[in-house]
Amino acid sequence: MSMPPDSVLRASASRKTIAALCAVLALSGLQLSGCTAPAGPAAPAAQAAATQAQPAEQALPSWRDGAARQALLKFVADVTRPGSPTFVPPEARVAVFDNDGTLWSEQPLYFQFFFLLDQVRAAAPQHPEWRNNAAFKALMANDMNALMANQKQLLGLIATANSGMSVDEYDRTIRDWLSRARHPKFNRPYTELVYQPQLELLSYLRANGFKTYIVSGGTIDFMRPWSQQIYGIPPEQVIGSSQAVRYMVRDGKPVLIRDPKLDFIDDGPGKPVGIYRHIGRRPILAVGNSDGDLQMLEYTAGGDGPRMAVLVHHDDAEREFAYDRQSKVGKLDKALDAARAKGWTVVSMKQDWQQIYPAGKP
Structure with a gap:
């Protein structure tokens, strides 16, 4: 049985060198993970979750009709068919998606890292003492090797x-x-580098009674301002790394202030913990693209009843990027082996996606 889309879709809708840095940066506002405009009119992608479910044959138009698309359509059909032994009630239809490399690109660096470095550049005039800092000198010279050699600074x-x-x-x-x-x-703006096939999948799932969540190593602060406009996922359904904040009254106004302290790292084994804390249900569908998503996929696939784990494999150097086992960003090694051993669905960007990015603004 097809369910109507979530009511929140309105018409207005993370490994050494850089990897080690990712894990540490993960919070001090600092996840290297994983942006255009302020809230405005709802994106066509979000509006794509129309008021009724699409017939399966019309769904996921940017997906080639191969094994991956068929597996997704079959899974959705199985869990939404009333009376079927595989039927899952709507309240248990939870789908979780990694963000960096799963919903949008992540090369040559996680997009949030570009933002963080720009923040350092912007703050430089107020910190003349940085002129003698080796990391700052490397940043100003765009010397990534020197920057990585001075990680502490x-x-x-x-x-x-x-x-x-x-x-x-x-x-x-x-x-x-x-x-x-x-x-x-x-x-292009970073928020235009989201994957059209995934926008369609998110909408298709919601149109069939699923509740969709982002579960990312990136910080919630960085994703929440735009997740609803671009993905149709409201801020309360964004799970990520978090930085410590404290309450105070400043100039007579109550505010929350960001402190340079990690509160939670939502990557690797932290992802199932974040899911448990924020959702309280084990998902039945999980989609990721790297070793940082392995435990989330294992946790999802390890539950009772129908389950589906999906890995996006970046193998399209022409239209996007090609990388996996040797990459310092979005490394896919152990998770790829696990997918093949456990029968998880592996999506080839080159073979399974007819289109990578939206033709215009998403």
Whole structure:
């Protein structure tokens, strides 16, 4: 039985070198994980979850009709068919998606890392003492090797530049950056580098009674300002790494202030913990793309009843990027072996997706 889409869709709708850095940066505002405009009219992608479910033959038009698409359509049909032994009631239809490399691109660096480094550059005039800092010198020279060789100093710079402000001020900073920043390869806003096939999958799932969540190593602060507009996923359904905040009254107004301290890292084994804490249900569908998603996929697939674990394999150097076992960003090694051993669905971007990015603004 097809269910109507979530009512929240309105018409207005994470491993050594860089990997080690990702894990540490993960919070001080600092996840290297994983942006355009402030809230505005709902994106066509979000509006795509129409008021009634699409027939299966018309669903997922940007997916080639291969094994991956058929497996997804069959799973949805199985869990939504009343009277079937595989039927799952709507309240238990929970689907979780990694963000970086799963819903949008993550090369040559996690998009949030670009933001964090820009924050350091922007804060530089207020910190003349940084001129003698080796990491700052490397950043100004765009010397990534030197930057990675001075990780401790880099962490300090990022912590200083991304803390001390209120959460509302930080939210505005993120929105402003996303409205101006462009990807170094594609010269498009980062929020236009979301995957069209995944936008369709999110909408199709919601149209069939699923509740969709983001479960990412990136910080919730960075994703929540735009997740509903781009993905149709409201901020309360975004699970990510988090930075410590504290309450205070500033200038007579109650505010939450960001502190340079990690509160929770939602990556690797942290993802099932985040799911348990925030959702309280084991998902029946999980989609990821890297070793940082392995435990989330294992946790999802290890439950009772119908389950589906999906891995996106980046193998399209022409239209996007090709990387897996040797990549410092989005490494896919152990999870790829697990997928093959356990029979999980592996999506080839090159073979299974007719289109990578939306033709226009998502």
